[in-house]
Amino acid sequence: DTAVSQTPKYLVTQMGNDKSIKCEQNLGHDTMYWYKQDSKKFLKIMFSYNNKELIINETVPNRFSPKSPDKAHLNLHINSLELGDSAVYFCASSNHRTNYGYTFGSGTRLTVV
Amino acid sequence: DAKTTQPPSMDCAEGRAANLPCNHSTISGNEYVYWYRQIHSQGPQYIIHGLKNNETNEMASLIITEDRKSSTLILPHATLRDTAVYYCIVRSPNNNNDMRFGAGTRLTVKP
Numbered sequence: 001d002t003a004v005s006q007t008p009k010y011l012v013t014q015m016g017n018d019k020s021i022k023c024e025q026n027l028g029h030d031t032m033y034w035y036k037q038d039s040k041k042f043l044k045i046m047f048s049y050n051n052k053e054l055i056i057n058e059t060v061p062n063r064f065s066p067k068s069p070d071k072a073h074l075n076l077h078i079n080s081l082e083l084g085d086s087a088v089y090f091c092a093s094s095n096h097r098t099n100y101g102y103t104f105g106s107g108t109r110l111t112v113v
Numbered sequence: 114d115a116k117t118t119q120p121p122s123m124d125c126a127e128g129r130a131a132n133l134p135c136n137h138s139t140i141s142g143n144e145y146v147y148w149y150r151q152i153h154s155q156g157p158q159y160i161i162h163g164l165k166n167n168e169t170n171e172m173a174s175l176i177i178t179e180d181r182k183s184s185t186l187i188l189p190h191a192t193l194r195d196t197a198v199y200y201c202i203v204r205s206p207n208n209n210n211d212m213r214f215g216a217g218t219r220l221t222v223k224p
Contacts, residue, residue, distance in 0.1 A: 004156075033211065035214075041198070042214070042216070043157065043200075043214040044214075088154060090156050090157070092156075092157075092212075096206075097206050099162065100162075101149070101212075102157075102159065102212050103159065104156035104157045105156050106156045107154065107156055
């Protein structure tokens with residue numbers, strides 16, 4: 001069983017569209033995250049959710065909205081997609097306030113055309 | 114969070130030990146040192162972490178200096194599949210600090 005799974009793996013869409021990326025973890029972790037890796041390969045944290053509460057909201061455009069229906073899921077919804085949103089998006093999970101590391105998903109490659 | 118400094122790239126011969134350095138001179142007392150790696154745009158993979166004692170697991174060893182201002186990740190017998198970008202991160206789990214990735218070290222294992 002995959003610990004942190006993301007769908008879809010690849011997503012190609014046109015500018016202006018609205019799209020969602022789904023993430024699920026079966027590790028029993030209480031915190032989930034979204035990271036963005038751009039073409040320069042820098043990994044930057046976008047959001048984290050703990051017990052359905054947003055703990056960190058980095059300075060990302062408000063077109064991006066994380067949605068967590070339950071502790072095991074954190075979906076990323078993006079409105080009005082722009083060319084600059086093209087990147088690989090990674091979901092991760094952990095137990096908050098423990099010293100253990102994060103478990104990452106395999107990524108979703110988003111291409112906006 | 115303390116920042117880390119890593120060399121941008123390193124080479125290692127297959128079968129030899131790979132020693133990846135990391136400087137974290139401003140690390141504070143409750144911050145752990147974490148190592149991750151990313152193989153060709155896959156998701157980052159946790160390797161090891163430590164506070165002040167040296168640590169070893171099935172993947173690697175982590176050597177932290179006594180003053181905690183630097184550390185070294187050791188892959189004892191590097192293989193071609195260890196070619197990846199290796200990230201050293203310092204973080205305290207006691208607050209809302211999250212894993213912040215720098216540029217890392219691109220390790221190339223050569224046959």
